[in-house]
Structures are given as C-alpha cells and as structure tokens.
Amino acid sequence: MHLRLWAVGLVSLLMLAVPAAARASVGVGIQAGPVRLTGAAHPGGTYALPPVYVVNTGTQDESLSIRIERLSAGQGRAVPVAWIRPGAVVRLAHNQSARIPLELVVPGAAKPGQYLTDVIVKGSAALSGGGANLDVAAATKLEFRVAPGVVSGSWFAAPFWLWPGIGIVLLIAAAAAVARKFGLRVQIDRVPADAAVLPAGRGDDGA
Amino acid sequence: MMARSVKWLLPVPALLLVTGLAGCGTKAAPPGAGTAENINLSLTTVPTTRSIKVSPGNAQIGDCHGGLAGNDTKSTTKKLGFPDGKCFYGKPGANGIFPITITNTGIASDIYVSGSTAIPEDNGTGWRLCNVGEDPAHACTGRLHLVPGTDQYLVRNFSPVDKPDYGGLTDTPSCDHVFRVSHGCLATQGTFQTEGIELIGPSSSTDTSTKWTVTITWMPVPQ
Numbered sequence: 001m002h003l004r005l006w007a008v009g010l011v012s013l014l015m016l017a018v019p020a021a022a023r024a025s026v027g028v029g030i031q032a033g034p035v036r037l038t039g040a041a042h043p044g045g046t047y048a049l050p051p052v053y054v055v056n057t058g059t060q061d062e063s064l065s066i067r068i069e070r071l072s073a074g075q076g077r078a079v080p081v082a083w084i085r086p087g088a089v090v091r092l093a094h095n096q097s098a099r100i101p102l103e104l105v106v107p108g109a110a111k112p113g114q115y116l117t118d119v120i121v122k123g124s125a126a127l128s129g130g131g132a133n134l135d136v137a138a139a140t141k142l143e144f145r146v147a148p149g150v151v152s153g154s155w156f157a158a159p160f161w162l163w164p165g166i167g168i169v170l171l172i173a174a175a176a177a178v179a180r181k182f183g184l185r186v187q188i189d190r191v192p193a194d195a196a197v198l199p200a201g202r203g204d205d206g207a
Numbered sequence: 208m209m210a211r212s213v214k215w216l217l218p219v220p221a222l223l224l225v226t227g228l229a230g231c232g233t234k235a236a237p238p239g240a241g242t243a244e245n246i247n248l249s250l251t252t253v254p255t256t257r258s259i260k261v262s263p264g265n266a267q268i269g270d271c272h273g274g275l276a277g278n279d280t281k282s283t284t285k286k287l288g289f290p291d292g293k294c295f296y297g298k299p300g301a302n303g304i305f306p307i308t309i310t311n312t313g314i315a316s317d318i319y320v321s322g323s324t325a326i327p328e329d330n331g332t333g334w335r336l337c338n339v340g341e342d343p344a345h346a347c348t349g350r351l352h353l354v355p356g357t358d359q360y361l362v363r364n365f366s367p368v369d370k371p372d373y374g375g376l377t378d379t380p381s382c383d384h385v386f387r388v389s390h391g392c393l394a395t396q397g398t399f400q401t402e403g404i405e406l407i408g409p410s411s412s413t414d415t416s417t418k419w420t421v422t423i424t425w426m427p428v429p430q
Contacts, residue, residue: 025260026261027260030256032255033255055256057258058260072429128263131421132268132422133421133423135422135423135425136259138313138426
C-alpha cells in the first residue's frame with residue numbers, strides 16, 4: 001500500500017517536472033524609449049547618460065551585459081564604440097530588472113553633429129537547442145548631439161587643479177592665522193662689523 | 208614680518224564660505240498665499256519594454272548527411288562529416304519540425320537574428336559564417352561558391368513560411384526572414400514564430416576538434 005502511494009507521488013512529480021523543463025526559456029528586455037543625453041555634449045567632455053533599464057524575461061538566472069553597435073536606420077553619425085563606457089554586468093533572476101549606467105566620453109577631435117547608435121543588452125545564459133546555443137539580446141537607440149566649442153564649465157566640471165589649489169590657499173591662510181595668534185616672530189639683529197671682533201683673552205686657540 | 212606678508216589671504220576662507228552658502232537659500236511663500244490641496248490619481252500604462260523570449264524544443268541536431276566515405280569522413284546520423292556535411296535541428300518542409308519558438312514579449316519591434324563563429328573545444332581556429340546567393344555578406348569559398356570552403360560554415364534558419372533562396376545567417380544582426388510576413392521583420396507584441404536550423408559544415412577544417420560550439424542570437428530592435 002505504502003509502495004503504491006510512493007509510486008503515485010513520484011509519477012505526479014515527474015508529470016509536473018516535464019512541462020516545467022519544456023517551458024525553459026531565455027529572454028531579455030530593454031527600455032523601448034531611446035537613451036538621450038540632456039543638452040549637447042562638447043568635444044573633450046565626459047557625460048553620465050541616463051542609466052538604461054534592463055530586465056530578465058527568461059525562466060532562469062541571467063548575467064546581462066551591455067554593448068554598443070549601430071543597428072537602427074536613421075539620421076546621425078555612427079558612434080565609435082570607445083565613446084561609450086557601460087557599467088558592470090548585472091546578474092538577475094527571472095523577471096528581475098536593473099538600471100545599468102552609461103558614460104559618454106567625447107574625444108577632443110569629435111565632429112559636431114547628431115549621433116545615433118544602439119545600446120544592446122545581451123544575456124549570458126544561452127539554452128542548448130539540440131547542440132547549438134540559442135541566445136537572446138534586445139536593443140534600444142542611443143542619441144546625443146555634439147556641439148562645437150569647449151566643454152561648458154561648471155563647479156563640478158572645473159579643471160583638475162582648482163580644488164587642490166583652493167586647499168593650498170586655505171592651508172596657507174590657516175597657518176598665517178595660527179602664526180598671528182601665537183606671536184611667532186623671526187627677528188634678525190644686525191651687528192656692526194667692528195663690534196664683531198672678539199675681546200682679548202676670549203680666543204679659543206689656547207695660546 | 209612673515210605674518211604680515213600673508214595677511215591678505217585671511218579673508219579667502221570667509222569669502223569661499225559665503226559664496227557656497229549663497230546658493231543654498233530657500234524661497235519663502237509669498238504673504239497671503241492659500242493652503243495647497245492635493246488629490247491622488249492612480250494611472251496604469253502599457254509596458255514600454257522591448258523584449259524577447261526563445262524556447263528550444265526537445266529535438267536534437269540530427270539527420271546529418273554528406274561527407275566522403277572514401278576518406279572515412281562521411282556524416283553519421285548525429286555527427287557532421289567532411290566535406291560539405293549537413294545537419295538539421297528540426298526538419299524543413301510542409302510536414303516539417305520547427306523546435307525553436309521565438310516570441311516577441313515586448314512592444315512592436317523588428318526581430319533580428321545573427322550567428323557566431325563556430326568555436327572548437329580547444330579554442331583553436333574557428334569556422335567563420337559564410338553566405339551564398341547574390342551579394343553575400345561573406346561569400347562561401349567552396350565549390351561554385353555554393354558551399355562553405357575551408358574553415359567556413361553556413362547556417363540557415365527555416366520555418367513553415369520558409370524562403371528557399373535564403374543566403375544564410377551572418378555575424379551581424381539582420382532581419383529574421385522568418386518574421387518577414389508583411390514588410391520588414393516586424394513583430395507585434397505576443398507574435399511568435401517557430402523555426403528550425405540547417406547547418407552546412409566546411410570543405411575541410413584546420414582544427415581537429417570534434418566538439419564545436421555554435422551560438423544563434425535573436426534580438427528585437429527599434430523599427
């Protein structure tokens with residue numbers, strides 16, 4: 001009797017497991033709206049692009065990574081891959097999502113104009129289909145404009161030497177204030193040349 | 208003397224402090240302003256994600272044929288032979304088998320597909336994808352340019368609505384002809400297609416590995 005119950009339970013579990021395995025899938029998603037830089041970029045500048053939304057739509061855990069490749073038709077210069085620095089790979093469970101940061105680095109020799117490329121999110125967990133790996137990816141547009149002229153200045157985009165320079169000035173000012181408070185003085189006394197002759201009998205020659 | 212020489216720097220910290228604080232002011236409400244009242248509205252939108260799902264079936268790569276018996280390199284049922292061995296994952300034709308299901312789970316998008324270089328187990332010299340037909344992306348260099356040459360291979364995906372003159376996958380993502388029902392390769396949300404794969408091996412292989420990895424990637428892209 002007990003044996004029969006165990007057998008029925010085992011068969012039921014197998015019946016549940018087989019359809020679950022058959023439904024295994026890989027899937028990824030990305031925001032449909034394009035990634036756009038607010039305002040214009042300038043040659044020589046570095047800009048944080050809005051983080052791109054990605055999601056794992058498959059049935060198993062995925063490591064999602066970003067790459068840049070022009071796929072979309074449309075107006076706009078092609079973007080060299082080196083201009084875009086994507087954030088680190090993210091590992092997501094089924095239906096989990098994340099935002100991956102992107103950084104735009106415009107070289108000093110960049111030509112002004114409108115630029116267009118695609119951000120592609122790719123999964124790592126390819127499923128084996130009869131021996132071949134079946135994989136998925138998803139793409140969305142990346143758009144920005146490069147305007148002529150130098151990088152527009154701001155407090156946070158100041159030259160690298162500005163903040164250390166201010167620090168040094170503050171240190172000097174603080175040192176001066178301390179010196180003033182505690183009366184540190186350097187006094188130089190001038191002695192006439194003829195007074196520098198030693199009195200007789202004070203020599204060190206022992207003669 | 209020394210203290211006097213740097214005396215002019217003393218106002219600098221105070222000046223910097225004042226400059227920094229100047230931007231931190233808040234604007235007070237004008238006198239006589241009324242009390243604000245809020246209402247909360249709940250709003251639901253349609254998803255705005257571009258996504259895809261690929262499910263393989265239970266079939267195995269098989270029905271291999273081709274190769275040269277005289278060289279002892281003829282294909283067996285599940286092993287690709289040389290030269291010009293051919294294997295299938297699924298079966299083309301009217302009564303075919305199409306074990307891969309590709310579903311557009313996001314907004315309407317073009318569905319692109321691409322292949323990869325076949326990687327041998329020892330990470331040696333791979334087989335590059337090649338194409339046949341008019342204006343191929345990477346022409347096959349085998350017999351009459353109709354079959355792959357040395358270290359080349361050809362991959363075609365097929366479906367119930369197959370195109371017989373299809374030139375094969377490239378390593379650059381391009382429109383999946385299986386989704387080319389009306390124009391382009393547009394798939395609306397929930398649209399799915401079933402596909403199979405045909406693989407034709409090289410005329411000869413530099414690498415002697417007997418296990419190879421091939422990856423095929425499907426991707427929804429903006430229209």
